[in-house]
Amino acid sequence: MGIVVDVSTNNPLMNRPVRRPEVLAKRRPGIDYDGLPSSLAETAIEPGDPGYPRVRSNYLRGGAPGLVLLPRDVPEVVDALSFARRHPHLPLGIRSGGHGVSGRSTNDGGLVIDLRRLNTVEVLDRETRLVRIGPGARWKEVAAALRPYGWALGSGDYGGVGVGGLATAGGIGFLSRRHGLTIDHLRAVELVLADGSIVRAGQDEHPDLFWAVRGAGANFGIVTSFEFQVDEVTDVGWAQLALDAADPAGFLLRFGEAAANAPRETTAFLLMGPPRRGRPAVAQVMAMVASADPDVVVEQLRPFAAISALYQQQVVIAPYADVIDNAPDDDHHGQGEPVSRSAFVREITPAFAAAAERLLRSGVVYFFQLRSVGGAVADVAPDATAYPHREAGFQLTAMGIDAKRMDRLWDEVREHFDGLYLSFETDTRPQRLADAFPPPTLDRLRELKRRYDPDNVFRDNFNIDPRTDTSFRDIA
Ligand SMILES: Cc1cc2nc3c(=O)[nH]c(=O)nc-3n(C[C@H](O)[C@H](O)[C@H](O)COP(=O)(O)OP(=O)(O)OC[C@H]3O[C@@H](n4cnc5c(N)ncnc54)[C@H](O)[C@@H]3O)c2cc1C
Structure with a gap:
């Protein structure tokens, strides 16, 4: 047991946990632990505290922050930010659900503002x-x-x-x-x-x-x-199909055609992995049809089931909430640093399919996912929000282990890409900003950043540095 709470009424440090020397010994340098406002001191977690293993890491990323602040309401968020601003030399992570891939909502020796309690x-x-x-x-x-x-x-x-x-x-x-x-x-x-x-x-x-x-x-x-x-939203049709993917490029072409031609009720995601010796190559299609009518569901799924030999299928009509109830309530225990690359493609062309097959066969990529977009996403004008990729047909995510090898391969297939969805990208090279935000969007964002965050306090996720005048048009 590492924490003792002193509850004596005449103690000015009431509700401030009193930590044993062995807990204090784990404190990280450069943090004014004793200057933490009492509103936050009660719930904050330090490296030596028993609760620390439950808050140090994210879903995919290992971390060792020096202090995790757990505000319970908006005034406490303001206090937490004010405390963080007194530590400009330290990394600052903003955490909500802890599933960040691009966002670094954990760090080593820095601060984390964890918003899990603002969950109504x-x-x-x-x-x-x-x-x-x-x-x-x-x-x-x-x-x-x-x-x-x-x-x-x-x-x-x-x-x-x-x-x-x-x-x-x-x-x-x-x-x-x-x-x-x-x-x-x-x-x-x-x-x-x-x-x-x-x-x-x-x-x-x-x-x-x-x-x-x-x-x-x-x-x-x-x-x-x-x-x-x-x-x-009524109940929805929900399909999980396992299909033969012995010919990855051919499979991708046929999936691309089925997904792009589907009525907008249907959104399909495709998951593929590297071919493994001695095992059949299988692709998984997960598709939702926004209809509770079995005839509509079957009709709209038929083109996906016909892509190649169907090994397994599960199709249900269920509430959307049941489909999305697919995650445990566990704490996060991610380790290391994820290697993930992200792109948009307008359509699945034969050249893209061949390049994707090379990626899959390289042994560098262990996870390859295509999400179909278009439909209602494209009804919004590209400049109406800071998400400009309205014309994309698909969003691609690839995950690997070795960042250098991944970059080499990714750069070889880059000619097929048209933008990047920042949520799945871990490459922090500034050029990637230009992929995520084309020049008019990036220029406007940088101007707003100068106005709203001139000191660059919020920088843990695809940072638009207000002090950089470099035009990404020049370096992209
Ligand atoms: C298993 C998995 C599946 C996913 N599937 C999809 C998908 O299907 N579609 C999709 O679009 N994305 C998907 N993602 C990506 C996901 O949307 C992003 O990683 C997202 O940032 C995670 O949000 P979070 O709050 O859980 O993460 P956190 O790690 O808590 O936050 C990530 C980053 O978001 C920023 N942030 C968090 N909270 C706030 C806040 N309150 N205010 C301002 N900034 C904040 C911070 O920069 C932070 O570093 C998936 C990710 C994983 C790991």
Whole structure:
């Protein structure tokens, strides 16, 4: 037992945990532990505390932060940020659900502001289906809370992901082609800016900030609540198909055709891995049809089942919340540093399919996923939000172990790409910013960054450095 709480009433340090010397010995340099405001001291976790193993890492990334702050409300978020600003020399991670791939919501020896306790889901107006959601809620919790109303809000494919990270970057999910990205449902956000002020941003208040939050939110503040207009969603058709992928390039071409020609009710994701000796090559297609009508579901899935020999199929009609209830409630124990690359492609051409097959056969990539977009995602103009990739047909993610080998291969296939979804990218080279944000978007974001975060406090995720004048047009 490492912590003793001193509860004597005449003690000015009331509610401040008193730590034993062996716990204090694990403190990291450069952090004013004793200067922590008492509002945060009660819940903060240090390296020697018993709760530390539960908060140090993320889902995919190992970490050893010097202090994890766990604010319980917005004033405590302001206090946490003010404390962090007294430590500009340290890395600062903003954490909601801890599933960040690009976002570094853990670090080594720095500070983490962990928003897990800001996790409420409230209905603001039944008539207009307006809901307010805290950043620390997980998407499976959101789906479960909306289900009794017959509503849903598309997020991604995994219910464990947090609202804060996904809803500030995009949100490509199984309802995207029918209902758009998660950010397309945002009507307003409340955020704590770098100077500690609390602002509401929406179409009529701070519209420039509202534009930036929808795609590049991590650079502009800590979002403490999101207001979304959600959709009426009936039960949905949900299919998991295992198909023969002995000819990866041919498979990709046929998948690309089926996904691009599908009505917008259907959104399909494809998962492939490297061929393994002695085992049949299998591709998994996961597809959602936004309809409860079995005839519509079967009709729209038929082209996917016909791509190649079908080894296994499971098709159900189920509530959206059941499909997205696919993640455990466990703490995160990620280790090391993920190696993930991300891109958009307009269509699956024979040249792209051949390049993708080379990637898969290289032995460098162990996870290869294509998410189909288009449909309602493309109804929004590219400059309407800071997510400009409205014309893409597919989003590609590839994960590997060796960053150098991955980069070499990725650079060879780059000619087929048209942009990058920042949520799945771990390459921190500044050129990647130019892939995520084309020049007009990046110029506008940099101008806003200079206005709202001139000291670059928020820099843990695809940082737009306000002090850099380099035009990425020149270095891309
Ligand atoms: C298993 C898995 C499946 C995924 N599937 C999908 C998918 O289908 N579709 C999709 O679009 N994405 C998907 N993602 C990517 C995911 O959306 C991002 O990684 C997202 O950032 C995770 O959000 P989080 O809150 O859980 O992560 P965190 O690690 O808590 O945060 C990630 C970053 O987001 C920023 N951030 C977090 N909270 C806030 C806040 N309140 N205010 C401002 N900035 C904040 C910070 O920069 C932080 O470093 C997936 C990721 C994983 C690991």
